[in-house]
Amino acid sequence: MEARERKWDRRVVLAAALVLVLVISIILGLAVFACAPARAPAPPELLEKGEEGAAAPQMEALLLEEDASREAVEVGEAVPAEELAVSEAYLPAGKRKVIRNAQTSLEVEEGKFSETFDRIVLLAESVGGWVSSSDSQAWEGELASGTVVIRVPAKNFTSVLTQIKAMGKILSINIQGSDVTPEYVDLESRLRNLKAQERILLELMGKAETIGDTIAVQTQLSYVQQEIEIIKGRMQYLDDLVAFSTIQAYLTEPEVKEREPIEWGFGDAFYSALKMFVEVIQGVIVLGLTQLE
Known part of the structure; x- marks a missing residue:
């Protein structure tokens, strides 16, 4: 009887730990890109275990803290002086992005x-x-x-x-x-937190006693590892833009100037026609005299 109770208590502790890990990953893992404010749904296996745990008050507190503190920062966006001061605390002088x-x-x-x-x-x-x-x-x-x-x-x-x-x-x-210093610092912070979650999940994986617990931990571990790769990709992209x-x-080349067209008036046209007519008459006369000779 006591063995069963200890086994049941261990499952409850494991379920509560999974719920806490889920809450932290939801808070810190989803806003990787500045234009992605939506929060992805948690795996169904963990939601079922969350109903059995007693971490609801902690979940609400963390979510409220997340909504109040996390803001998306776009590349080139104007950043308040307070955020820049925080960034300087993380990056040495002359190392701004x-x-x-x-x-x-x-x-x-x-x-x-x-x-x-x-x-x-x-x-x-x-x-x-x-x-x-x-x-x-x-x-x-x-x-x-x-x-x-x-x-x-x-x-x-x-x-x-x-x-x-x-x-x-x-x-x-x-x-x-x-x-892009504020965004880069934010990504570094989220990456550290996700890696900490990854270590916890790997430890829980070794302590899982049932297939259901193993599947739940593996699902959340895959989710956290995917978020880690996304953040690393974004950081690498920013590093490339900064480095090059x-x-x-x-x-x-200078524009080719077109020749200006010659302007012809009525008088010019009449004069040219008359000149051509006289030349034709002269040619006819010359040809006639040549034949008479």
Whole structure:
């Protein structure tokens, strides 16, 4: 009898622990991307065990805390000073996550489009960058304008942009800097919490005594591990945008000026017709005199 009670108590403790892990994962695991505010439903096996446990008050408290504190942060979004201060506490000075991009339009010398285009490509490759995309338009069989987009290391952003601007007459230029530090810090915090949940679930997996308990733990473990991979992917994406800046350069040769059409008036037309008539008459007379001789 006592053995059964101890076994039953152990199942209750296991169920309560699973409910707590579920609550924490729901709170911290779902807002991975800034545009994904929805909270995914918990696995049905765990919901059934949640009805048997006594963790409802703790669940409500955690959910209220989550709703009050968690906000999605988009790339380039204006961030309050309070959040920036928190971010600085996590990242050392000079280690902020800033994405830098630029767009510029240049007018190059006539017949120099292809040469300038190739110079930009070689410039990107010389600093460890590459061409992301390019396109061009033809004018009378010759390349006259086009766009080349390059990715270069962030440390070379300023020098590369300066060299590109010197290749022609600047028509326009636009430089942007997006601070993604708050989002990155938030992702790091969630990743740490999810990994802690993963360790707990792995321990519970070893203590599970029934098939039902094993399935419940495995389901939640798979969910947590999936969230970990999603957050890692987002962090890697942000790291790439920060490490390599994007420069888009539009090149164009001077416009070809069309010849102005000759304006003809009525007097000019009459004069030309009369002149042609006189020339025809003169030709007929000359031809007649030649035959008479």
